[in-house]
Amino acid sequence: MNEIKKLFSQGIWKDNPVFRQILGICSSLAVTNLLINSFVMGIGLCFVTGFSSFTVSVFRHHTPKHIRMMVQTLIISAYVIILDIFLKAYYPSMSKALGPYVGLIITNCIIMGRCEAFAQHNKPIISFFDGISMGLGYTVVLLFIAFFRELLGFGSLFGIQVLGENWVNWTLMIMPPGAFFMLAIVIWIAKNIFPTPEDTNEGGAKA
Amino acid sequence: MPRKKPLVYPVVFMILLTALFTFLLAFINASTIDEIERQEELSIQRSILYIFDIPYKELDDRDITKRYTQNISSSIEKNRKIYRYTLNDTVKGYAFEFSGSGLWGTISGHIAFTPSFDQILGVNFIRHSETPGLGGRIDEVTYKDQFRNISVMTANPLIYRPATNGNIDSISGATLTSKAVKDIINDFIPKIKSYAKEVGLYE
Numbered sequence: 245m246n247e248i249k250k251l252f253s254q255g256i257w258k259d260n261p262v263f264r265q266i267l268g269i270c271s272s273l274a275v276t277n278l279l280i281n282s283f284v285m286g287i288g289l290c291f292v293t294g295f296s297s298f299t300v301s302v303f304r305h306h307t308p309k310h311i312r313m314m315v316q317t318l319i320i321s322a323y324v325i326i327l328d329i330f331l332k333a334y335y336p337s338m339s340k341a342l343g344p345y346v347g348l349i350i351t352n353c354i355i356m357g358r359c360e361a362f363a364q365h366n367k368p369i370i371s372f373f374d375g376i377s378m379g380l381g382y383t384v385v386l387l388f389i390a391f392f393r394e395l396l397g398f399g400s401l402f403g404i405q406v407l408g409e410n411w412v413n414w415t416l417m418i419m420p421p422g423a424f425f426m427l428a429i430v431i432w433i434a435k436n437i438f439p440t441p442e443d444t445n446e447g448g449a450k451a
Numbered sequence: 452m453p454r455k456k457p458l459v460y461p462v463v464f465m466i467l468l469t470a471l472f473t474f475l476l477a478f479i480n481a482s483t484i485d486e487i488e489r490q491e492e493l494s495i496q497r498s499i500l501y502i503f504d505i506p507y508k509e510l511d512d513r514d515i516t517k518r519y520t521q522n523i524s525s526s527i528e529k530n531r532k533i534y535r536y537t538l539n540d541t542v543k544g545y546a547f548e549f550s551g552s553g554l555w556g557t558i559s560g561h562i563a564f565t566p567s568f569d570q571i572l573g574v575n576f577i578r579h580s581e582t583p584g585l586g587g588r589i590d591e592v593t594y595k596d597q598f599r600n601i602s603v604m605t606a607n608p609l610i611y612r613p614a615t616n617g618n619i620d621s622i623s624g625a626t627l628t629s630k631a632v633k634d635i636i637n638d639f640i641p642k643i644k645s646y647a648k649e650v651g652l653y654e
Contacts, residue, residue: 277585303468308461315468322472326479333483336490341587344555344580418585419624 248373255377262385262427263434267353272386273423275345279402282390284338285345286383288331290376292323293355297363297375299323304364316359317350324350354378389426393417494577495561499523502546502563502573503536504599528650536563544572545652547643551635554627556580558589558635564603568644568653571608574598574636586628594622598636603644607637 261267268289275281299319300307307315328346331339339346349355358378363371394400397418399407416422493512496519500507505522507515525534534546544566550559560576574595581587588594597619601608611621611633621629647653 274582306464308457308464310456311461311465314465318465318468318472322476325476329479329483329487333486333490336494340590343587413623415623 247370251370251374252377252380255374255379255381256384257381258438260381260385260434261354261357261378262382263431264438265354265357266431267357268382269427271345271348271352272382272389272427273420275342276386276390276423276426277393277397277418279387279390279394280338281342281345282386283383284331284335284342285349286379286386288327288342288346288349289352289354289382290379291327292320292349292352293358293375293379294372295323295375296320296355297358298368298372300359300363301366301368301371312364313356313360316356320355320359321350354382385430389423389430392426393422397422496523498561498575498577499534499546499563501595502561502575503544504573505536529646531646533650533652534561534563542566545647546572549635549639549643550578551631551638553579553581553631553635554586554625555582558631562598562636562639562643564643564647566653568647569602569604571598571601571603576632581625581628586622586625588622588625589628589632594620603640606641608640609633609637 255261259265262269262272271285271289275285296316296319300316303315303319324347327349328339331342331346355375358371358375362374366374391401394402395407396414397416399405399411399413414422417426493515496515497507500515500519500523503522505518507518510518522536522538523534524537525532527533532548536543536546544563545568546561546563548559549562550557552558556579558576558579558581560574560578562574563572564570565572576589576595579587579589581589598609601618609619610617611619611629619633621633
C-alpha cells in the first residue's frame with residue numbers, strides 16, 4: 245500500500261512526467277485550450293499507460309530484450325485502438341471533439357517511457373499503478389494549463405461562461421503560442437520548487 | 452565475437468503476441484460495430500434535424516429517430532442523396548451532403564436550402580479533422596447558426612465580416628479553417644443549384 249502511495253506522489257508531483265521528465269509535451273501543447281479536451285485526453289492516457297505497463301510487465305520475462313520496443317509499440321497501439329473504439333461507441337461527441345488526438349496518444353512518450361523505465365523491471369500490479377499515477381500527473385498538469393488557457397481565452401471553464409460580458413477574450417491564449425507560454429511558466433515554477441538538479445533522465449525520446 | 456542473437460524465438464513470440472492482440476481487437480470491434488453504426492446514423496439524423504431547425508435537443512435517442520422519420524424523407528437521384536423536409540404535405544426544404552478540403556483533412560457536412568433555393572436554411576459539419584479548440588470550433592452552434600437564412604442569389608454568397616456586405620463572422624484563431632469552410636460552401640452552392648434544376652427540384 246505504501247509503495248502505491250509513494251508511486252502516486254512521485255507520478256503526480258516529484259517525478260511528474262510533464263514538468264520533471266519533460267515528456268508528453270506535444271499533446272500537452274495541443275489539447276489544452278479546453279478543459280474538457282484535456283480531461284478526456286488525460287483519462288485516456290491513464291488508461292493506456294496503466295494497461296500498457298501492466299501488459300508489458302506480464303510479458304517481461306518472456307520478451308526477448310532486443311525486440312522489446314517492437315512488443316511495447318504493439319501493446320500500446322492495441323490499447324489506443326481499444327480506447328478509440330470505446331469512445332466512438334459510447335462517447336461519440338468526445339470522439340469527434342478529440343478527433344485525431346486519440347490516435348496520437350500512441351506517440352506520447354510517457355507511455356513508452358514508463359514501459360521502458362518501470363514496467364520492464366517490476367511486477368504487473370505495481371506497474372499498472374505506476375502507469376496510472378504517471379497518467380494522473382500528466383492529467384493534473386494538462387488541467388492546470390487548460391484552466392488558465394480556457395479562462396483567459398474563452399472566459400469559460402468546462403464550456404460554462406464564467407467571466408462576464410465585459411471580458412475580452414485573450415485569443416493568444418487559445419492559440420498555439422499561448423500553450424508555449426503557459427507550459428514554460430509551469431516548468432519555470434516547478435524548477436524553482438525543486439531547486440536541486442537531479443538526474444531525471446528516464447530514457448526514451450522526448451517529444 | 453558478439454553472441455549471436457536467437458532468431459526463431461523472437462519471431463514466434465512476435466507472431467503469437469500479434470495474433471493475440473489482433474484477436475482481442477477483432478473481438479472488441481465486432482462487439483461494438485452495431486453500436487458505432489447506430490451512433491453514426493443518429494449523428495446524421497441529428498444533423499439533418501438541426502439544419503432544418505427542427506427541435507431535437509430535449510429528445511432521447513429513440514425519439515430523435517421517430518421525429519426524423521416523421522419529418523424527413525430521403526431518396527437518391529443521380530448518385531446524390533436528397534433529404535426532403537415535409538410538413539403538412541408541403542415541402543419545406545431540401546438538404547444535401549457536402550465535403551471539401553479543410554486545413555488538416557476533409558470537412559464534410561450537411562446543408563439545407565429553401566424549396567426555391569434562394570436561401571440557406573442551415574449548415575452542419577459531421578466529420579472533420581480540424582484542431583480541437585481552434586478550427587474544431589466550427590462545430591459550435593454560435594458559428595453554425597450564422598448560416599441560417601443567408602441568401603444564395605449572388606455568386607459567392609458567404610462573405611466574412613468586416614469585408615463589405617459581410618454576412619458571417621470567422622472563428623478567431625482559425626483563419627484557415629474558416630476560409631476553407633467558406634470556400635467549400637461557396638463552391639458547392641452553384642453546383643447544387645444546377646443539380647437541383649437538373650433533377651427538377653425547382654424551376
